[in-house]
Amino acid sequence: MKTLSDNWFAEGLVDFEYKKYLLLAYLQHAKKEFDHVKLYPVLGDLIKQHQTLSAFQKQKSNLNNAFPKKLTGTDISKLKLNYEKLVEDGEMMQELEQIIEFAIPKLKSHIESGKDIYNFIEQHLEIESVGLTPIYQREGYVLLTQEKDSQIYIYRYEVSLFQYSMDKFRSILLKFVKRVNRSLVNTIEQIKLDLARTYQELPNPATWRIHSRHQVPLDESLIPISKRLLLQHIP
Secondary structure, three states: OOOOOOOOOOOOOOOHHHHHHHHHHHHHHHHHHHHOOOOOOHHHHHHHHHHHHHHHHHHHHHHHHHOOEEEEEEEHHHOEEEEEEOOOOOHHHHHHHHHHHHHHHHHHHHHHHHHHHHHHHHHOEEEEEOOOOOOOOOEEEEEEEEOOOOEEEEEEEEEEEEEEOOEEEEEEEEEEEEEEEOOOOOOHHHHHHHHHHHOOOOOOOEEEEEEEOOOOOHHHHHHHHHHHHHHHHOO
């Protein structure tokens, strides 16, 4: 099982053992991806599933607190009033609660494993500006390299600003340009000059090199982590 629907815990047959089987199959797939150092899209999906279940659990708690209750007595020693719920959870809701209480810690554990891998990769990335850095840096190129690999992956990047509610955010888009082999002649600096000559709309492009000291999957790990690292360095 490669993924779960957004409403997997509540749709179809609401049965704890069945949903437990679905979740464990999904988590087994996630573990296999992490074992191969492939973080995305699995890590993002795990986080989304955890957020969905946590939100449902919170809403359910708020709903329960809103139901009318009957005063049944007092506990003087604890200065506490005791209440009895007038509306009890139905069988399906109890089954959902059992599913969610089982799933949330399992998801959180796998998220933490993914974050550990993410942090390890990020700590072993080196970023540097190639040549002189222009004032305009919202567009440019990033060159991805890995240890013991002569290939250089060239991407054009563009930083965009967008607003959500009252907050402003930045996003970055990478577009693959080409792959070249590094050599004594084809240096990082020479590649920047060639890019400026070929794509003249950026005559002095901001160019960054991100190097991984470990070989990791390009699409599933190096690119998404590099995007976040690049955003941290672009003003």
